[in-house]
Amino acid sequence: MTERPRVAFFDFTGCEGDQLQVVNLEERLFDLVEVVEVVSFREAMSEHSDDYEIAFIEGSVVTAHDEERLAGIRENADVVVALGSCAAFGGINAIRNDQDFETVTERVYGDDADMIEANPEARPIESVVEVDATIPGCPIDREEFVQVVTGLIRGVEPTLPNHPVCVECKLEENECAFHRDEICLGPVTRGGCGADCVGEGTHCWGCRGMVDTPSEDAYTAVLEEHGLDAEEIVEQYQLYWGWQRPERATQEEAQ
Amino acid sequence: MTVRAVADSSVGRVDGMKTLAKSEFETLIDGLIDDDPRSVVGPQRRSGQYVFEELDSAADLALEYDLTALSPKKYLLPQYEQLLTYERTDGEYEMHAGTDTEGVIIVGVHPYDLAAIEHLDKVHIDTMGDEPYRKRREDSLLIGLTMQSVAPESFAASMGAATTDSGYDLLVTDIGDRFVVDIGSFEGNELLADLDTHSASHSEVQEVRRIEDDLRGRFERELQFPPEELPTLLAEHYDDMEFWESYAEQCLSCGSCNMVCPTCYCFQVETVRDLGGDSGYQQRSWDGCLLEEFASVAQGENFREEVAQRHRHRFMRKGLYVYERYGDVSCVGCGRCTRHCVADVADPTDVYNDLWEATNA
Numbered sequence: 147m148t149e150r151p152r153v154a155f156f157d158f159t160g161c162e163g164d165q166l167q168v169v170n171l172e173e174r175l176f177d178l179v180e181v182v183e184v185v186s187f188r189e190a191m192s193e194h195s196d197d198y199e200i201a202f203i204e205g206s207v208v209t210a211h212d213e214e215r216l217a218g219i220r221e222n223a224d225v226v227v228a229l230g231s232c233a234a235f236g237g238i239n240a241i242r243n244d245q246d247f248e249t250v251t252e253r254v255y256g257d258d259a260d261m262i263e264a265n266p267e268a269r270p271i272e273s274v275v276e277v278d279a280t281i282p283g284c285p286i287d288r289e290e291f292v293q294v295v296t297g298l299i300r301g302v303e304p305t306l307p308n309h310p311v312c313v314e315c316k317l318e319e320n321e322c323a324f325h326r327d328e329i330c331l332g333p334v335t336r337g338g339c340g341a342d343c344v345g346e347g348t349h350c351w352g353c354r355g356m357v358d359t360p361s362e363d364a365y366t367a368v369l370e371e372h373g374l375d376a377e378e379i380v381e382q383y384q385l386y387w388g389w390q391r392p393e394r395a396t397q398e399e400a401q
Numbered sequence: 402m403t404v405r406a407v408a409d410s411s412v413g414r415v416d417g418m419k420t421l422a423k424s425e426f427e428t429l430i431d432g433l434i435d436d437d438p439r440s441v442v443g444p445q446r447r448s449g450q451y452v453f454e455e456l457d458s459a460a461d462l463a464l465e466y467d468l469t470a471l472s473p474k475k476y477l478l479p480q481y482e483q484l485l486t487y488e489r490t491d492g493e494y495e496m497h498a499g500t501d502t503e504g505v506i507i508v509g510v511h512p513y514d515l516a517a518i519e520h521l522d523k524v525h526i527d528t529m530g531d532e533p534y535r536k537r538r539e540d541s542l543l544i545g546l547t548m549q550s551v552a553p554e555s556f557a558a559s560m561g562a563a564t565t566d567s568g569y570d571l572l573v574t575d576i577g578d579r580f581v582v583d584i585g586s587f588e589g590n591e592l593l594a595d596l597d598t599h600s601a602s603h604s605e606v607q608e609v610r611r612i613e614d615d616l617r618g619r620f621e622r623e624l625q626f627p628p629e630e631l632p633t634l635l636a637e638h639y640d641d642m643e644f645w646e647s648y649a650e651q652c653l654s655c656g657s658c659n660m661v662c663p664t665c666y667c668f669q670v671e672t673v674r675d676l677g678g679d680s681g682y683q684q685r686s687w688d689g690c691l692l693e694e695f696a697s698v699a700q701g702e703n704f705r706e707e708v709a710q711r712h713r714h715r716f717m718r719k720g721l722y723v724y725e726r727y728g729d730v731s732c733v734g735c736g737r738c739t740r741h742c743v744a745d746v747a748d749p750t751d752v753y754n755d756l757w758e759a760t761n762a
């Protein structure tokens with residue numbers, strides 16, 4: 147990688163909230179542009195160049211056109227980074243993956259539904275191209291973004307925390323959502339966010355994706371113990387993990 | 402100066418006991434808050450639970466607490482701690498000690514947590530020579546408190562940690578309208594110097610004994626056998642995988658039981674680099690043996706990959722490995738793991754009693 151690598155940001159199907167987090171780095175943004183040269187970033191500038199080394203991709207893949215565009219970016223870039231949960235593992239877009247596609251488009255687009263040319267499933271970018279680093283989160287954690295960029299520039303192998311949210315939740319001494327008679331996806335969700343949502347009085351929704359080896363059966367038993375029926379349990383899992391969870395199950399079966 | 406250093410001095414237990422009015426105790430704590438450079442912390446009520454937190458005033462102390470979320474261990478071995486910072490100028494790296502190692506005045510520590518700190522002292526000071534820990538510990542004051550409320554998850558009496566006669570600078574017992582204070586160290590004695598105290602009478606000392614005796618009978622959970630039997634019992638059941646799997650099946654590997662335990666002390670170290678790459682710091686943070694990554698070593702091998710192995714390890718460690726090395730069973734029976742395990746499989750009394758019954762049925 148060059149001394150000051152050229153980086154570009156791209157958005158696919160997502161809310162652009164992750165790029166907004168980058169814009170919101172504030173003074174860290176000045177440190178950032180000292181070590182990288184941003185050549186394309188729709189959120190923050192009008193110029194665009196196809197000459198870049200690191201591509202940050204936000205959003206999931208939902209159309210054939212998305213797939214083509216993504217393949218082109220992969221060809222141009224040395225390093226492809228999935229930015230945010232939609233790009234990393236499908237995210238909230240994949241909520242519809244187990245629903246009937248026609249019904250979904252009609253609900254969202256009404257009479258214009260016929261004009262929608264989308265794949266029946268929302269997928270992460272890794273289902274189309276090879277991905278070198280992942281920054282999950284909905285939205286991403288700014289400090290984690292900075293750490294990943296730092297690692298990429300310094301040639302350090304990027305790693306993600308693989309402990310559940312509960313670890314950080316305990317270190318923060320939050321009252322456990324289960325003690326408040328709520329349910330919480332923290333025990334099977336990848337940590338790294340400081341258990342922010344629990345700290346703010348709600349619970350974990352699973353936005354950073356599942357840990358590498360979630361104890362899903364044991365966790366399902368906990369939810370049942372707390373009075374959720376099968377449908378409600380799937381609803382919990384489906385909010386962010388509509389692509390990730392079935393994919394994991396398939397992989398496990400293959401082993 | 403630690404308690405242990407003066408354990409055999411002349412300020413022994415009975416003749417060291419003093420009585421003081423509750424208002425005098427508040428004067429002491431408020432005086433420390435105002436004048437002592439160290440921070441003064443104690444149990445306080447915070448959204449649905451008790452936590453040790455910095456005190457603004459003695460009036461904020463929740464001395465009626467049963468169990469805090471984390472133990473005061475966090476002041477001696479913080480959750481996140483910068484071990485060193487580094488900086489590169491003209492190609493030369495310069496390192497600086499990163500951690501603030503100032504001691505803390507901890508008010509209202511229950512006996513089981515005092516026992517846990519004594520154990521941590523053995524490990525970190527006597528064996529590992531952990532400098533940040535030693536400095537903080539020796540610069541800290543521990544004001545113990547006889548328990549009044551017993552957490553339903555606790556079994557400290559079974560572990561001999563419901564009461565204590567060591568490990569503190571002062572130990573305070575509420576006998577109704579006043580406090581009886583036992584002096585455990587020279588510094589503890591100094592704290593009382595300017596206060597209006599008098600020597601505890603025979604009946605006041607008797608009252609402390611009565612409260613302690615009564616306390617030991619108030620625990621809902623107990624070990625069905627003496628803790629000294631644990632090491633042998635565990636060694637016998639090491640290979641009983643069926644037993645460990647039956648618990649592990651329900652375990653989420655969430656690590657909560659490790660995080661909240663006052664005697665767990667495993668940590669991981671990571672380097673956090675600054676964007677420019679010329680500076681950064683090394684940070685250690687708590688780790689836990691129930692977590693999947695814990696036992697993974699270089700080349701991606703994980704020598705306790707199965708949940709059952711990790712689950713077994715935790716109980717082996719508490720009752721056998723640490724005993725072999727330090728002569729202590731490293732569970733003080735606080736009950737925190739039980740309280741915080743959402744799957745309800747962390748309770749040491751469940752596991753140990755089941756093993757006992759399997760052997761002695």
Ligand code: SF4
Nearest residue numbers: 312315322323330332
């Ligand atoms: S609130 Fe959620 S993340 Fe926190 S400890 Fe409880 S289950 Fe885990």
Ligand code: SF4
Nearest residue numbers: 339343350351352353
């Ligand atoms: S607590 Fe859960 S939902 Fe909230 S930021 Fe963390 S991973 Fe996402």
Ligand code: SF4
Nearest residue numbers: 662732733735736738
């Ligand atoms: S193992 Fe559980 S009961 Fe024992 S000291 Fe640790 S948290 Fe307390």
Ligand code: SF4
Nearest residue numbers: 652653655656658742
């Ligand atoms: S025993 Fe309970 S607290 Fe410990 S890792 Fe398993 S589920 Fe989590």
